[in-house]
Amino acid sequence: MIPPLVTRVDILGNKELVVVFNERMDSVNAVLGSVITLSGRNIIKRQLALPVFHNLILTLDSPLLEGREYVLNIRNISDCAGNLLRESNHILALPSQADSGDIVINEILFNPREGGVDFVELNNKSRKYISLNNWALGNTKNGEPNVFSIITTDQVIMPPNSYLALTTEPSVVKEQYPVDRPQNFLEMASFPAYSNVGGGVILRDNNLRLSDKFIYSEEMHHELLSDVKGVSLEKTDAEKTSADLSNWHSAAATVGYATPGYANSQMLTDMPEDVFTVEPEAFTPDNDGLDDYTIIRYSQSVTGRIAALRIYNISGRLIRNMIDNQLIGTTGEIRWDGTDDHGQLVPTGYYLLLVDTFDTTGNKQQFKKRVIVARKGK
Structure with a gap:
């Protein structure tokens, strides 16, 4: 019984919204039975668009105002199978014109696994709501812009400080990689060809202006990776230019070698030193829903560390090899x-x-943590 998911909310005009769901919705419930409100405005009409029943069109009583945020609250809405989405909240605003560098290329998978597909992730690092309508993604030939594909002809809006993975087959990417934000995907009708060896990614806005450009090579991957198929390149610092090759790094093994639609695994932190913590230090793995596992959290001051995590019992015998020299x-x-x-x-x-x-420079560190495996008394 999986409830429906709101993949995005588009603004068609200053008096009309479109709520896009990931599956067919119950038309009677969507129009009459569910509870939908927008802060500061009344919704005077609802219409579920035919024939796919994925898009719910909302008409407002008065126009949205520029520079103002609104909260859309959706409650008790069901799909055709009767699965109920209890509540979903979304902040939205009228889109602003983007400046060059507001939306940047943040991650690329150009050499996918068997049966996989390429993806390019965008990051809106500005404080604006920006529409991707008629933006284009392109490749290069001899270092110059070559073939472009339109990202979308809909009013898909990227909120401030958000991520969006572009691909022709989101379902395939979601099957092959852990996905933290399944709604942060956009399916494109066609996709530029990106060489497995090296090439370029071009992002162009709706006025044909260059927003970002990244020239990549498989040699940019971590030198200790024996196989780079299925490994994405991630930007480590969104504020640095994509042209800085030192600003890109192979995604970590601990996240499945890619982070489509959410923050990069190799993103630089403000941590002055390397930290490993364990919480809780005592846990009871009895599947009762309380402290069934312990979490080893880490923060590194630099990218590109290789790690081994091993667990020993009190006699010094190795009982679990959690990570075996993997990129973190x-x-x-x-x-x-x-x-x-x-x-x-x-x-x-x-x-x-x-x-x-x-x-790769030979710097080594070791961390030791103690944990207790316990049982609850009967």
Whole structure:
């Protein structure tokens, strides 16, 4: 029983909104049964667009005002199977004209896994709401702009400080990578061809002005990766230019080697030093919904660290090899559910978590953490 999901809210005009769902909706419920409100405005008409029943058109009593944010609240709306979305809130505003560099290229997968597809992730690093209507994504030939594909002809709006993954097959990308924000995808009808070896990505706005450009090469991947198929290149600092090759890095193994639609795994942090923490330090893996696992959280001051995470019992015997010399991000977390390498639950007692990290320059660090596996009394 999976409830429907609001993938986005488009603004057709200053008096009309379109709520886009990820599946067919119940027409009677959407128009008459659900509760939908917009702060500061009355919704005077609802219409579920035919024939796909994915788009709910809302007509307002008065125009939206420029420079003002509105909150759209949707409650108790159901799909055709009767699955109910209890509540969904969305902040929206009239779009503003973008300046060059407001929306930038943030991540690219140009050499997908078998059965996979390319994707390019955008980041709106401005404080504006910006429409992608008639923006275009392109490639290069001999370093110059070549073939372009229109991103969308709809009024798809990127909110401030947001991410959006562009691809021809969002479902394939979602199957192959962990997705933190499934709604942050946009399906394009066609996609520029990006070479597996090297090439260029061009982002152009609706006035044909260059918004961003990135010239990439497979040699930019981390030198210790033996296979780069299915590994994306991520920007580490959104404020630095895409032309700075040192501003790009292979996505971390701990996130599945790509982060489509959400913050990059190799994004630089303000942490002055490297930190590993364990919480809770005592946990009870009995599937009762309370402290069933412990979380090892980490924050790194630089990108490109390789890590090994091993768990030992009180006798010093290795019982779980959590990470075996894998590329980690600047931040992340790893869960241990109290099982060993054979999937068996370990006995109660004290366990040592040993973390070793190193980089290509030879810098090494080691972190030790203690954790307790316990059982609740009957």
